[in-house]
Structures are given as C-alpha cells and as structure tokens.
Amino acid sequence: MAPHAHDIQIGANGVHHVEKAQKNEQYSSVLHQQVKQQPPKIASGKGNYLLSSTGASIFDASCGAAVACLGHGNERVKDAIVRQLDQVAYCYLPFFTTEPAERLAREIVDSTDGRMEKVFIVSSGTEANEAAMKIARQYFTELPEPQLTRTKFIGRKQSYHGNTLGSLSIGYHKARRAIYEPILSQNTSQVSPCYPYRDQKDGETTEQYVARLVEELELEFQKLGPETVCAFIAETMSGTSLGFVPPAPGYLKAMKEVCSRHGALFILDEVMVGMGRTGTLHAWEQEDVVPDLQTVAKGLGAGFIPIGALIVGKKVADTLFKGSGAFVHSQTYQGHPVACAAAYEVQQIIKEEKLLENTAAMGEKLGKLLKERIGDHKNVGDIRGRGLAWGIEFVEDKVSKKPFPPEKKISTLIHLAGLQAEHGISFIPGSGSADGRSGDVILISPAYNVTAEDVEMIVEKTEKVVRGILG
Ligand SMILES: Cc1ncc(COP(=O)(O)O)c(C=O)c1O
Structure with a gap:
C-alpha cells in the first residue's frame, strides 16, 4: 500500500523513513536522520539490486545518491x-x-x-x-x-x-x-x-x-x-x-x-x-x-x-x-x-567496458521513454536530464507550473511508494526546486552499465509509481 504523507517525516537532506524503531526490540544506536526511526535495513547488493534484510528486492535506479555507478558487488x-x-x-x-x-x-x-x-x-x-x-x-x-x-x-x-x-x-x-x-x-x-x-x-x-x-x-x-x-x-x-x-x-x-x-x-x-x-x-x-x-x-x-x-x-x-x-x-x-x-x-x-558510450545511449533512451510515457501526465511539469541523470518535476498545475504545497510531500510519497514491494525501485526525492521550499522532483540515475531492458523496466515502474500516487 502506498504510504501517506502523515506517516512520514522528512529530514533536512530529504531522506525519509517508514520503519519505526521500537526501543528494546529494534532500538538502534545509530544516530539516524530521523532519530526516532530506522530506515529499511539492506543486507546485500548484487548488480543493480539491493536486498533488504526482510528479503525485499529493490532495483537501484538512483545508485543511492548517484554513487554506485557500476552497480553493487564488482x-x-x-x-x-x-x-x-x-x-x-x-x-x-x-x-x-x-x-x-x-x-x-x-x-x-x-x-x-x-x-x-x-x-x-x-x-x-x-x-x-x-x-x-x-x-x-x-x-x-x-x-x-x-x-x-x-x-x-x-x-x-x-x-x-x-x-x-x-x-x-x-x-x-x-x-x-x-x-x-x-x-x-x-x-x-x-x-x-x-x-x-x-x-x-x-x-x-x-x-x-x-x-x-x-x-x-x-x-x-x-x-x-x-x-x-x-x-x-x-x-x-x-x-x-x-x-x-x-x-x-x-x-x-x-x-x-x-x-x-x-x-x-x-x-x-x-x-x-x-x-x-x-x-x-x-x-x-x-x-x-x-x-x-x-x-x-x-x-x-x-x-x-x-x-x-x-x-x-x-x-x-x-x-x-x-x-x-x-x-x-x-x-x-x-x-x-x-x-x-x-x-x-x-x-x-x-x-x-565503454560505459560512457552506454551511459550516453541508455540515457537518451531513458529520457525519450520517460517523456513518451509520462510527459503528458497532468502533474508532470518537466522531464530533463542528460546521460543517465534525469529529473522529473511535478506540479499541481501544468499550465501555471504552480508547485504542490510542500506539506503534501509529493516527491517523498513517490520515493516511498517506489520502495514498496509491489514496485521495488529506488529514486532520489528532492524538494524546494521552485523556491527553496516548494517544488517536487524525483531523480533517476541508474548505473552506467544498465541495459535497454533495464531502462524499459525503470520507465515502466516509474510510470506505475507516479500514476499510483498522482492518478
Ligand atoms: C553537487 C554536490 N556537491 C557536493 C555534494 C556533497 O558531497 P558529499 O555528500 O560526498 O560530501 C553533493 C552531494 O550530494 C552534491 O550533489
């Protein structure tokens, strides 16, 4: 089930957590960004997938924060x-x-x-x-x-x-x-x-x-x-x-x-x-x-x-x-x-492995497919990027470009929905693009070695997640 805004707390760097750490049971000594909560625990990573300790499989379409550009486990x-x-x-x-x-x-x-x-x-x-x-x-x-x-x-x-x-x-x-x-x-x-x-x-x-x-x-x-x-x-x-x-x-x-x-x-x-x-x-x-x-x-x-x-x-x-x-x-x-x-x-x-060439080619495909599949969505204001770095900006009104109120935490909801088992995909959420406070974006930045099939799957999952949250 997609999470709701009231379940979420957002930290200053935009990382969000759903699992609540109960003292004694799952109490963590780590100073997590949300100090009362614990993010999902990752047990291993292989290729483009992260596996959580509960066995959930997540396609890492963001390389964390655009880092793991060769995927996991090389x-x-x-x-x-x-x-x-x-x-x-x-x-x-x-x-x-x-x-x-x-x-x-x-x-x-x-x-x-x-x-x-x-x-x-x-x-x-x-x-x-x-x-x-x-x-x-x-x-x-x-x-x-x-x-x-x-x-x-x-x-x-x-x-x-x-x-x-x-x-x-x-x-x-x-x-x-x-x-x-x-x-x-x-x-x-x-x-x-x-x-x-x-x-x-x-x-x-x-x-x-x-x-x-x-x-x-x-x-x-x-x-x-x-x-x-x-x-x-x-x-x-x-x-x-x-x-x-x-x-x-x-x-x-x-x-x-x-x-x-x-x-x-x-x-x-x-x-x-x-x-x-x-x-x-x-x-x-x-x-x-x-x-x-x-x-x-x-x-x-x-x-x-x-x-x-x-x-x-x-x-x-x-x-x-x-x-x-x-x-x-x-x-x-x-x-x-x-x-x-x-x-x-x-x-x-x-x-x-000629990964720069792959990044350029797969990036073009990613951008093109994203525009084809969700470019017309009433709440997708802009899709922009280069190489394997694509941003989708969401707006309440496509014509006036009016952003969603920040309290709605749209990018966070999309990020959290992506992590749910039914989708299993990781995006980077961002907020404040419009004026430092409002303006919702998600960033897609997969590994440089993604294949055409990976890109198609990313776009398919992205569309489902976006439509699941925004209709
Ligand atoms: C453009 C840019 N500069 C600097 C930083 C800070 O890098 P780090 O988190 O490795 O200290 C980041 C991190 O996201 C970044 O995106």
Missing part, C-alpha cells in the same frame, strides 16, 4: 581493494606517497587532456569543495602581486555543495541551511541558477535568458566589489536541489567570462554529475568551457570506498608552484591508498 574492484590491503592499507600522504594515489591522480589529469594539472584526493564531495574554497583563497595570496582583498564567494540559489559550514555557506539549499544560518560564513552570496523551465520568460530566447543571468552575475560582482571576489561556483548540471537541470547552451562559458574579466576563479562542482554520469567523463566537456577548479566524488569511486577529489587547473597549480610551493591544507585520510586503488579500478572498468 569482483574486479573487490580484488583491487584486497590487493591494496595486502600491500599497505594506510600511510600519511603528507609524509609519503603511494602508487595508487599517483596512478589515480595521473589518470584524472590525463582524462582532461592536460587541461587540469593536479589532484588533491579526499574522502567526499563536501571535503573536495572545502579544499576548492581554500585553494582559491590561497591562490590570491600567492600571486606575484597578492590580492588579499579577495575573500568572497558567489554561488547560486537552489544549489548544494556539501554539508560542512564552508560548503554549506557557498550553496543555498534552504532546508539544509536554515538552522545554521547564524553560524555560516558571511562571505558568500548567491545569484539565480540556470533553470529554464521556471525562470526563462515567455518569448525570451536562450541567448537573452543567458544574457540576463550573465548580467546578474556582473551586477553581483559590482555590488561586492570585483576585487573582493575569490570565485564563482556552480554545479555543471544541478543535482538534488533542482533535479538534474542541464545548463542552457553557452551559459557556463559566459559565466566563466565574467569571472575571468574580474580576475576571479571559476569553480565547477561535478560531485554528482561528473566522472561519467552525463555521458562524458567530465560534464564540462559538453559545455566548451574548462574550470579553474573542479570537484568530483560520487562516480569517482562508485561507492566502494569513500573518495572525492579537487582537480586543480594550470593557473592555480602554477601559482602555488611559483609561490610558497605548499598547499596550506591537509587531511589525515587524503589520498587513502585503498580508496585510490578502488577508484582507479572503477575508472579502468568505465573505459574498458
């Missing part, structure tokens, strides 16, 4: 991890280097055709974005003529860059920020995202819309004082906050031009959509733009071991090289050898 990655454990499990990267860290960093740099120069390997997307903010600031302190006034960051509304105080400050996910506002950095501000479905005006061409966003960024630079801005940061294609909205053609390139004109850095957050998710290894490859700094995480290691990375462009790398020669930042687990060995193997598999 023998090659497992062997690479075990081989590295037999060599050395851990050493402290500021003191030593290891072959897996060197190999992975070289692999990433080579994948950019030499357009990026150095890689700082961490354990999450959040940490990668923190490192990006810090190296951006350090860059300006180490220029031949240091620019110490540069302390500010411009992000975008309805964006998400992580959950530490720094990364939370540059993003603008209302629910995740709300209670922390008073302790967030005051050195950040946000301009509009690129969100044609809601923000491009009737009769406005793409060029005019992009020009309007460029003008807004220019005005923000002027308001702050161009000489005070370190960087502008954007998700190449927005993730959970808007629901996989590809950038309008020319948008990112034009935004970088504003940054370059004012001497600020241009940072692309590809934590969710990088490392193959959009059909090219780097999402910026499709945008005719190269970032000064780039962050990646999820698809880098496919979830076998936590890993993320800051990828540093030539301009910044050269400045540190000629300046102090040191990055004033470090973490105990940076460049963890086992994580690097796992991620390197993941990247070899993506290449050898």
Whole structure:
C-alpha cells in the first residue's frame, strides 16, 4: 500500500523513513536522520539490486545518491581493494606517497587532456569543495602581486555543495541551511541558477535568458566589489536541489567570462554529475568551457570506498608552484591508498567496458521513454536530464507550473511508494526546486552499465509509481 504523507517525516537532506524503531526490540544506536526511526535495513547488493534484510528486492535506479555507478558487488574492484590491503592499507600522504594515489591522480589529469594539472584526493564531495574554497583563497595570496582583498564567494540559489559550514555557506539549499544560518560564513552570496523551465520568460530566447543571468552575475560582482571576489561556483548540471537541470547552451562559458574579466576563479562542482554520469567523463566537456577548479566524488569511486577529489587547473597549480610551493591544507585520510586503488579500478572498468558510450545511449533512451510515457501526465511539469541523470518535476498545475504545497510531500510519497514491494525501485526525492521550499522532483540515475531492458523496466515502474500516487 502506498504510504501517506502523515506517516512520514522528512529530514533536512530529504531522506525519509517508514520503519519505526521500537526501543528494546529494534532500538538502534545509530544516530539516524530521523532519530526516532530506522530506515529499511539492506543486507546485500548484487548488480543493480539491493536486498533488504526482510528479503525485499529493490532495483537501484538512483545508485543511492548517484554513487554506485557500476552497480553493487564488482569482483574486479573487490580484488583491487584486497590487493591494496595486502600491500599497505594506510600511510600519511603528507609524509609519503603511494602508487595508487599517483596512478589515480595521473589518470584524472590525463582524462582532461592536460587541461587540469593536479589532484588533491579526499574522502567526499563536501571535503573536495572545502579544499576548492581554500585553494582559491590561497591562490590570491600567492600571486606575484597578492590580492588579499579577495575573500568572497558567489554561488547560486537552489544549489548544494556539501554539508560542512564552508560548503554549506557557498550553496543555498534552504532546508539544509536554515538552522545554521547564524553560524555560516558571511562571505558568500548567491545569484539565480540556470533553470529554464521556471525562470526563462515567455518569448525570451536562450541567448537573452543567458544574457540576463550573465548580467546578474556582473551586477553581483559590482555590488561586492570585483576585487573582493575569490570565485564563482556552480554545479555543471544541478543535482538534488533542482533535479538534474542541464545548463542552457553557452551559459557556463559566459559565466566563466565574467569571472575571468574580474580576475576571479571559476569553480565547477561535478560531485554528482561528473566522472561519467552525463555521458562524458567530465560534464564540462559538453559545455566548451574548462574550470579553474573542479570537484568530483560520487562516480569517482562508485561507492566502494569513500573518495572525492579537487582537480586543480594550470593557473592555480602554477601559482602555488611559483609561490610558497605548499598547499596550506591537509587531511589525515587524503589520498587513502585503498580508496585510490578502488577508484582507479572503477575508472579502468568505465573505459574498458565503454560505459560512457552506454551511459550516453541508455540515457537518451531513458529520457525519450520517460517523456513518451509520462510527459503528458497532468502533474508532470518537466522531464530533463542528460546521460543517465534525469529529473522529473511535478506540479499541481501544468499550465501555471504552480508547485504542490510542500506539506503534501509529493516527491517523498513517490520515493516511498517506489520502495514498496509491489514496485521495488529506488529514486532520489528532492524538494524546494521552485523556491527553496516548494517544488517536487524525483531523480533517476541508474548505473552506467544498465541495459535497454533495464531502462524499459525503470520507465515502466516509474510510470506505475507516479500514476499510483498522482492518478
Ligand atoms: C553537487 C554536490 N556537491 C557536493 C555534494 C556533497 O558531497 P558529499 O555528500 O560526498 O560530501 C553533493 C552531494 O550530494 C552534491 O550533489
């Protein structure tokens, strides 16, 4: 039976739970997001399926949070991890280097055709974005003529860059920020995202819309004082906050031009959509733009071991090289050898099994079928995406694009209904796309190795779930 809104509590990051943990019986010592409840317990995973401890089988159409891009249980990655454990499990990267860290960093740099120069390997997307903010600031302190006034960051509304105080400050996910506002950095501000479905005006061409966003960024630079801005940061294609909205053609390139004109850095957050998710290894490859700094995480290691990375462009790398020669930042687990060995193997598999090609082809099929099957539904406002990253935005009124009231928790209901035994499919629910509070989306982001039959099944299940909740 489909769950009802009153059975659900939603946490700040949109994860929801139905199983109630009774004290004594199922009491959990884990600080779950819903502290009084326990989510369904997963016992194992194989291929594209997760199996719960009660025997329920769930098709992982979201790869968790767009992470497990090879599916679950990969023998090659497992062997690479075990081989590295037999060599050395851990050493402290500021003191030593290891072959897996060197190999992975070289692999990433080579994948950019030499357009990026150095890689700082961490354990999450959040940490990668923190490192990006810090190296951006350090860059300006180490220029031949240091620019110490540069302390500010411009992000975008309805964006998400992580959950530490720094990364939370540059993003603008209302629910995740709300209670922390008073302790967030005051050195950040946000301009509009690129969100044609809601923000491009009737009769406005793409060029005019992009020009309007460029003008807004220019005005923000002027308001702050161009000489005070370190960087502008954007998700190449927005993730959970808007629901996989590809950038309008020319948008990112034009935004970088504003940054370059004012001497600020241009940072692309590809934590969710990088490392193959959009059909090219780097999402910026499709945008005719190269970032000064780039962050990646999820698809880098496919979830076998936590890993993320800051990828540093030539301009910044050269400045540190000629300046102090040191990055004033470090973490105990940076460049963890086992994580690097796992991620390197993941990247070899993506290449050898031609998974970027599969992602592009299956992505096209997924988008086309979704539009065919539910595009006309009275509550489906928009279906957008690229590669194996598709977002469906639900509205109460298709013509006016009026969102559902947030209390209805539509995306949560769809997510929870998908998990029920009759459907057995996992989506990512998102809310706040319209104004930070209302606006319901679900994200579909299956593994890069899905087949045509998998895609057809995903669409079939999606249609049934959506019609089950919305009629
Ligand atoms: C675009 C983006 N940036 C940063 C993050 C934070 O990454 P992590 O959760 O690995 O710290 C996320 C996570 O969803 C993300 O989607």
